[in-house]
Amino acid sequence: MAVSDESLEFLALNFDDFKAFSMLSCEGFSTLGLEAIATHCKNLKELDIQKNGIDDLGGDWLSYFPENLTSLKVLxxxxxxxxxSFDALESLVSRCKSLRV
Incomplete structure (x- = not known):
């Protein structure tokens, strides 16, 4: 399935109460789309992105999760x-005490 960065940003801005976000075998988006999800989905408990064709445009999308995000259970x-970035991952894991995956 083709998914654009603009689509991910639209979802993140208009459905910021997402608790679970999963994409499997998608293409057409980049780390900018992941940054939008990380930035705007403040109640996220699950982020599951597997077997996707993601364009790496640089940047550190994990660092876009807000410092007060502690709800993540699945990453x-x-x-x-x-x-x-190991530092961004370590920071996120240390904040999310319920992280299990």
Whole structure:
């Protein structure tokens, strides 16, 4: 399925109460779309992005999660080929005490 960064930003801005967001085998979006999800979905408990064709436009999308986000229980980006900042990941994991995946 083709998904654009604009579509992800639209979803994040208009449905900011998302608790679970999952994409499997999608293409056409980049790390900018992930930044929009991380920035605007403040009640996210699950982010599952697997087997997607994600364009890495640089930046550190994990650092876009707000510092007060503590609700994340599932964070799965198994097939993401872009680099991820260990510092941003460590910060997110330390805040989200209920993280299990």
């Amino acid at each position: 799965s980006f198994l097939t993401l080929t872009s680099e991820v």
